[in-house]
Amino acid sequence: MIQSILTKVFAGVFLGGVIGALVTGDWIYILVWSFSMSAFILLAVFGGIRRGRTADPFSIARVETVTRTGREQDGAQELSVRLTVAPAGESPYQTTTLARVHTDELRTFTPGTIVIVSRLGPQRPDVTIVPVGPDTVTARAQQARTDPSVIPPASSVPAWETATTTTPGTPRPGTRRLPGGAQLAISLTIILVVAAATTIPAWGSISRAAQSVAAGDWDGTNLITGRFQQEAVDAVADVVGGYEFTNIGFYDTYLVVDAPTTPGASTTDTYMYRYGRAWRDGPEFIQPSDLQAELFDGAGLDFGQVGAAAELALEDAALDNADVYASVARDPSGQVDGPVISISISGDYGSRSYVYDFDLNLIRSN
Known part of the structure; x- marks a missing residue:
């Protein structure tokens, strides 16, 4: 009985791990489904051996x-x-x-x-x-x-017969056989509940993927051209303790953010957003010489404009097999007093760069 339940539990963990890995790409979920698959196989093999050894022939x-x-x-x-x-x-x-x-x-x-x-x-x-x-x-x-x-x-004494092509079998004495598909329904319920519990950390990513698919936007979870840049920045801000940053780098599946070690600190750390979660990655490799000159307040900014700016830049550049990168930081030229969106595009036969403000006005390009 316990072995049967554990087998279903590990089957649910395996299913949840596969879903989590596919949706988030998180290596932790890869470990989860790998471990649960091994546990499932071991339970089946050693359970069979144990039954075989204890059965008197x-x-x-x-x-x-x-x-x-x-x-x-x-x-x-x-x-x-x-x-x-x-x-x-x-x-x-x-x-x-x-x-x-x-x-x-x-x-x-x-x-x-x-x-x-x-x-x-x-x-x-x-x-x-x-x-x-x-x-x-x-x-x-x-x-x-x-x-x-x-x-x-x-x-x-009850009868116990093997099923044949013409007669149904009878249950083993001393066991309970639920009617109809009740046993299958219970097994599936255990597996699905455990799978859902396993994917709890990935529910945000699963929800975003589902929203993108429902909207017909297959690129919706891309953190450069997709729909959820603001949620990613908000997650980082929760770890930082505020929205003061020096630089935010946007990549397809993750963000790299430079921000103060703690609010008001004179040192900066690197923060990551990936797999649907944010964390502190450690001290920034090169500390800023003038932190106040590089800091900007992102609390009132709409980071969804990064995706819109990337689409404008891609349309204008019209490069084949284009790779795109985006970042937000203070304008190094001083042409704009505040943060700007920088878009870099490289393709088969050239590259282009664009700088926009958060109203999507083109500041410069080359």
């Missing part, structure tokens, strides 16, 4: 009815034997098996006879009557011949 049984099938070959009759099987440590059950018995031995197969049977496994009812068995099983058979209580009466 022999048991005792009592003959309830004997019917000749009419087939006879080489002096042996084929019998349909109804048995009450009593495996050690498991629930007893009734089943039917075929046995070939020489004619002169038919008298030994009468109702009430105690026999030894070989079983295919704990998950199947099929048995074969065998002449001898291990000492422990032989001892139980001898006990059953003198003590009728060793094997319960047939009237109190």
Whole structure:
């Protein structure tokens, strides 16, 4: 039971890890689905080994009815034997098996006879009557011949049959079988709930991807030309503790931001936004010589204008196989008093650069 639940749990973790990895590209999700897949396989393999090792392949049984099938070959009759099987440590059950018995031995197969049977496994009812068995099983058979209580009466033992092409199987005694597709529904529910829980850190990315697809914008999650630059900058600002930055670099799937180590500090750190989350990456490699001259306040800016500026620049440049990069910083030329959007485009046969203000006025290009 526990193994079955754990198998479904790891299946859900695997599914959630795959979805998270596909949507966010986060290496953590790659580790998640890799680990869960390994755990799922180990549970299946070692669970099967454990069941195989603990299952006793022999048991005792009592003959309830004997019917000749009419087939006879080489002096042996084929019998349909109804048995009450009593495996050690498991629930007893009734089943039917075929046995070939020489004619002169038919008298030994009468109702009430105690026999030894070989079983295919704990998950199947099929048995074969065998002449001898291990000492422990032989001892139980001898006990059953003198003590009728060793094997319960047939009237109190349920049937357990293997399904055939014409008749349905019956559940293993001692187990509960939910009606219809209830078991499948429960299994799927466990898997989906665990998968959803696994993707909780990626829900923002999943939501943005879904919004983009719903809007028919397949490039919507691109952080240069897409739709969610503002959300990314807001996430970084939460880590920085404010909207004072010196530079924001926009790439397809991530941002690189330079900002004060703490609000009001004289040193700067590099911050990252990727995989739908932001974090401090460490001290900026080159510290600014005049921090106040480079700082700008991004609190009132619409960073969605970065995508609009990139589209304007791409349309004007008209370069084949163009790669685009965007950044926001103070205008180094001093032509604009405040931050500007810089767009750099490179293609197969040239490159162009553009500078816009946040009203999308072109300041300069070359």
